[in-house]
Each structure stands twice: as structure tokens, then as C-alpha cells.
Amino acid sequence: MVQEMDLLKRFDAYIDSDQKIEAKDWMPDAYRKTLIRQISQHAHSEIIGMLPEGNWITRAPSLQRKAILLAKVQDEAGHGLYLYSAAETLGVNREELLDALHKGKAKYSSIFNYPTLTWADMGAIGWLVDGAAIMNQVPLCKCSYGPYARAMVRVCKEESFHQRQGFQIMLNLCNGTKEQKEMAQDALNRWWWPSLMMFGPNDESSMHSAQSMKWKIKRFSNDELRQRFVDMSVPQAELLGLTIPDEQLKWNEATGHYDFGPIDWSEFEAVVSGNGPCNRERLATRVKAHENGEWVRAAAAAHAAKVAKRKSLKTDAA
Amino acid sequence: MSTKPNDWPLWEVFVRSRQGLSHRHVGSLHAADAEMALSNARDVYTRRQEGTSIWVVRAQDITATSPDEKDMLFDPANDKVYRHPTFYDLPDEVKNM
Amino acid sequence: MNSENHQLLLRLGDDALILSQRLSEWCGHGPALEEDIALSNIALDLLGQARSFLTLAGAREGLNRTEDDLAYLRSDREFRNALLVELPNGHFGDTIMRQFLFDQFALLRYECLAAQRFDLDVAAISAKALKETKYHAEHSAKWVIRLGDGTDESHEKIQESLNTLWVYTGELFEPDTVTSYCTNNGLISDPDQLKSQWLESINLVLEEATLSLPSSEWMQCGGRNGIHTEHLSYLLAEMQVLQHKYPGAKW
Numbered sequence: 001m002v003q004e005m006d007l008l009k010r011f012d013a014y015i016d017s018d019q020k021i022e023a024k025d026w027m028p029d030a031y032r033k034t035l036i037r038q039i040s041q042h043a044h045s046e047i048i049g050m051l052p053e054g055n056w057i058t059r060a061p062s063l064q065r066k067a068i069l070l071a072k073v074q075d076e077a078g079h080g081l082y083l084y085s086a087a088e089t090l091g092v093n094r095e096e097l098l099d100a101l102h103k104g105k106a107k108y109s110s111i112f113n114y115p116t117l118t119w120a121d122m123g124a125i126g127w128l129v130d131g132a133a134i135m136n137q138v139p140l141c142k143c144s145y146g147p148y149a150r151a152m153v154r155v156c157k158e159e160s161f162h163q164r165q166g167f168q169i170m171l172n173l174c175n176g177t178k179e180q181k182e183m184a185q186d187a188l189n190r191w192w193w194p195s196l197m198m199f200g201p202n203d204e205s206s207m208h209s210a211q212s213m214k215w216k217i218k219r220f221s222n223d224e225l226r227q228r229f230v231d232m233s234v235p236q237a238e239l240l241g242l243t244i245p246d247e248q249l250k251w252n253e254a255t256g257h258y259d260f261g262p263i264d265w266s267e268f269e270a271v272v273s274g275n276g277p278c279n280r281e282r283l284a285t286r287v288k289a290h291e292n293g294e295w296v297r298a299a300a301a302a303h304a305a306k307v308a309k310r311k312s313l314k315t316d317a318a
Numbered sequence: 319m320s321t322k323p324n325d326w327p328l329w330e331v332f333v334r335s336r337q338g339l340s341h342r343h344v345g346s347l348h349a350a351d352a353e354m355a356l357s358n359a360r361d362v363y364t365r366r367q368e369g370t371s372i373w374v375v376r377a378q379d380i381t382a383t384s385p386d387e388k389d390m391l392f393d394p395a396n397d398k399v400y401r402h403p404t405f406y407d408l409p410d411e412v413k414n415m
Numbered sequence: 416m417n418s419e420n421h422q423l424l425l426r427l428g429d430d431a432l433i434l435s436q437r438l439s440e441w442c443g444h445g446p447a448l449e450e451d452i453a454l455s456n457i458a459l460d461l462l463g464q465a466r467s468f469l470t471l472a473g474a475r476e477g478l479n480r481t482e483d484d485l486a487y488l489r490s491d492r493e494f495r496n497a498l499l500v501e502l503p504n505g506h507f508g509d510t511i512m513r514q515f516l517f518d519q520f521a522l523l524r525y526e527c528l529a530a531q532r533f534d535l536d537v538a539a540i541s542a543k544a545l546k547e548t549k550y551h552a553e554h555s556a557k558w559v560i561r562l563g564d565g566t567d568e569s570h571e572k573i574q575e576s577l578n579t580l581w582v583y584t585g586e587l588f589e590p591d592t593v594t595s596y597c598t599n600n601g602l603i604s605d606p607d608q609l610k611s612q613w614l615e616s617i618n619l620v621l622e623e624a625t626l627s628l629p630s631s632e633w634m635q636c637g638g639r640n641g642i643h644t645e646h647l648s649y650l651l652a653e654m655q656v657l658q659h660k661y662p663g664a665k666w
Contacts, residue, residue, distance in 0.1 A: 074455035293446025299565025300350035
């Protein structure tokens, strides 16, 4: 029997030499738990994230936009599925993870607790929310856990059209009528700050960051990624002719970055802990879909069992 | 891990991305039966023309080596360098062998 | 521009468009993540079919109308879809049964249209649509069997779905000047023949699903002439809201 200490040494050596950990390899419990928490939160975010955009599929203003939006929201279901699958390699099953979500014990990205009020929100979500998500996700393609890293490679490959279609919606609105441009500005005003919050708390107050960095589950700090996002978005907003709702936003020659105003962390805390504008509704919608699907899942399982039984009776008789 | 009777079992999915290549593991999904697994695999893993053929297999039906045996199983091949063509130094006059 | 041909294109386009709109309502609400993705795929296929037929209808009528003009700027009285496809989703079994009854019809219709040489544009769109529809028909038939021959609860539910939807199936085979135009020009077999083929294929599946065909003879029609159920107007109000609120805007 290999001793726990030796196993830990070998695990650390793997991590240090940038080798991937695979599903059946020995890993410290805390590493496993961290991964399950992070991957399932990520999966939940994908399927809850279907709802704010799904809200506009039936009202998309052209057939082409409808097709694009439907394909995009469908991709999110796919991403949720890839991620649940990655989590399942760690010895939990999807049903347990969903159960935790439905009982309010699991978290998901707070951004999806904001309402989508106009069509321009489809543009802002693609441009900003998917933009922020991509920034968060690209480094995860190199994360130390193999199944998660591979799922993320797939996700990132597919995500690249999401941000572009969002930006194009914004572009069309900004080149459109006065009302359309106002709609775009209003969407930017409402989605800008929540998008910055997507990178999580400041580094000094981030609970899980240090250990996750060490384990190479996380590769850049929250603040680093947030800064990158701001630096990327400012010229894009200028291109659109829109104003980012931050009076303190200013280019800093010395640092080579944009300085930006303080984030309202009390709002972040409130939304994370369940008091955002749509928390209850989003969760209730998911629970309802799951409960309404129960008889369907049961029927398919029962049918599969019947067919298997008939087959084995036939084989026995032969 | 608890599995309730209504939960659909887990299937591993293998996709041949184009003719001439082997099937490669792409991920997994849940389905009640094999036909559903194939059809779900098509919708989930080949939305962007990633496949020309799909295999699905119940995850529980896969027999795998254990990571604990990794050293025992795979290290012994380490010193059999003579199995590789680069082991053999041949004069330059012998081209393309 | 022949008006029967125009009517045919609208029937094909509107059937696909309205059914796609209904299926897309499922996105995010399916009984399992995998099935959510499957329903969205079918909705996307149908939307693609609708766009092709409506674009062709617009190009041929010579009024400079695009697919979007036809989808967003017609009233419910101008839509030519069958009533079956506009009915609300109900539960998953209702949606699947509606899909099954329609898929089996669409399959026969596209087989004819893909094979004929009278209207080559329609043949080309139909050939692509046929491939997609084969998959849809397989998907819905398998689900009818799973639900019919699943649990007692699912059996009861899906039998009820069949009973409720049955009266809307007659319209799919209702003869009129447009179906005569189709039959005379070899576009689609005549409605009676289509119906007997359709009955044969659905019976095979229903039998395996242990479901029984409703005995009701009376059939509800009207959609092909723009007399719809009360549901269509709501569906369109939702679908068309932005186009009505911001006329002429580009998106």
C-alpha cells in the first residue's frame, strides 16, 4: 500500500511540473472538493444563464437573430452538460448537484440574477457578460484537472461566436435609430458593473483564491482578470459610441491600464446571498422544469427497463 | 454516489471526426437507453459538424486500468529503447529507412 | 406568380415557423438537459426551413417582401399554417405527440417535394428539409414509444395528448385548390393517398407504444384559410412585438 504522504508528494510533483491530474488519480480531498464546488457552480451558471437570454428567443426581432440566439442558448445547455460531465468524473452525479442547486445550497454566477429588459440586453450580455466569461475561462483550459481543462477547451471554442454576436447586436443598435442607440446605452449602464463583479471579490478578500492558484485550478487573480477586461472593453465602447457608466474611468499612463471607480460590493454580497432582482424567479423556474420533467424521466427509465427485460427473456428462451 | 431508479445512466461518447481517423473520447452524457444516448450525443457533441460516426458505451461497462498500477504497467516499457527507430544509427548514405 | 404556388410556399413556411416558435419556448425548460438541446436543435432546423420557404415566397410574389416582412408583418388571418402546430406546448407529452403527428406528415410531404421536378427551388429546399425531418420523426416516434410504453402515468398522459390533438390532424389532408394544384403538377401525392400512408406509419408507432387511435371522426380545420385558433394571435403578438414597436428598424 502506498502511503498517503507519498501520494501527496506525487500529486504535488504532478502539479508543479504542469502535468494533468486525471479522474482516477489520487488527489487530496480538498482539491476534489474545490473542483466539485467550482465545476458545478460553473455548470449551474450555464443552465441558469440560459434563462435571461431564453427570455428573448420568442421575441427576437428578425428570423436570423432568432436563429442565432436560439443556437447560443442551446450552446449554453451544451456547456452545462460538458461541465456536469466533468464534475461527475469526481464521483458525484448530476442529480445530486442539481439537487443542491434546487435547494439553494449551491451557487451560480450572480450576473444571471439581473433581468433582461430590452433586446439590447442580448447585445450587452454577449458583449460584456460573455466577454468577461471568456476572460475567466480561457485560463481554465490549462487548469490542472484534465476533464475540466478538456471541457473548457470545448466551451471556449464554442463561446467565441457568443461575444461576437453580442457585439454585433450592439453595433447594429448604435448604427440604428435614436431609440435603438438609447436602448444600447441603457443596457450598457445596467450590465457594466455587474459584469465587473463577475470576476469575484478583490484579491485581498477572495476566500478560495490562494489555494486554487497553488493547485493551478486558477491561473490568474480576480483583479488581474478584471483589469484586463476593463482595458479590453473601453476601446470597444468607444467604437460603439457608448459611454461606460463610470466617472472615474481614466487612462493611466504610468501603469498602462485604465483606472476605474470602486465596485459596490454591498450589491454583490446582496445578490450572491439571494437578494438580487431575479434570484427567486430563476431558481423557481429551474425547479419547475425539473419537477415537470420527473414523470418524463421516469417513463424513459421504465421503458428502458422493460425493453431490457424483454430482451433477456428472449435470450433465455433461445 | 446515490443513483435513484429514475436517473438515466451515464454514457461515454466517442466521435470519429472524419473518415480515416479513429473514434476519440469527447465526453459523456445521460440517457435512458442506447438509442437516446446516440441521438443525444449527436445533438450535444456534433452540433458543429464535428462527427461522421458516434459510439456510445455505458460508463459502467468500461474496464480500466487503475492509476495505482501505472508504474507497474507502463514503466517497464521505458528501457526498451530498441523498439524505436531512432535507436539505430545508420550511415547517412542509407536514406529514408 | 401563381397564387396556388404562393399558398403552398406559405403553408410550408408557416408550418415550420410556427412550430419552431412553439418548440423554442422549451429552451431552458426541458425535462433533461439533453432533451432541452434536442428540442432546440429541432426548432433550429424548422426555423431554417421556414426562412428558406418564406424567402422564396417573397422573391416570387414580386412585392419585395423579405422573410422577415412575411414573418413579422402579417396578421394571424394571413398565416397559412395548420392549426396543429400553433397549439400551446402543454406538457412534454403534448409537445411530443404534436411533433410526432406533424413529423410523420412532414416526412411524406417532403419526400414528394424532394423527388419532383416541377418546382426545382422547392425540391432543393425539401431535399435538405427531408434529411432533417427524418431525424425529427425518429426522435418524436421514439419518445411516443417511451412515454406510451413507460409508466402508467406516462401512458395515460400521452394517450390523452393523442386524444386531444387528434381532431387537428384532418386538416393536414384536407383537399382544396392548393392540394389539387400540387397533385396535378406532381408536387405532392393527393391528400387521400397521403393520409393512408400517414395512418400506416403512425399506426406502427402507436402500436409499439401501446396507444390506441381515437375514434373521433370530426376534424377541426381552418388554418390553411387563415381561420386559426385563439392561440395564434397571442403567439404572433409575442413574436412580432419589436417589429411593431419600432417599424422599419434594422436589428
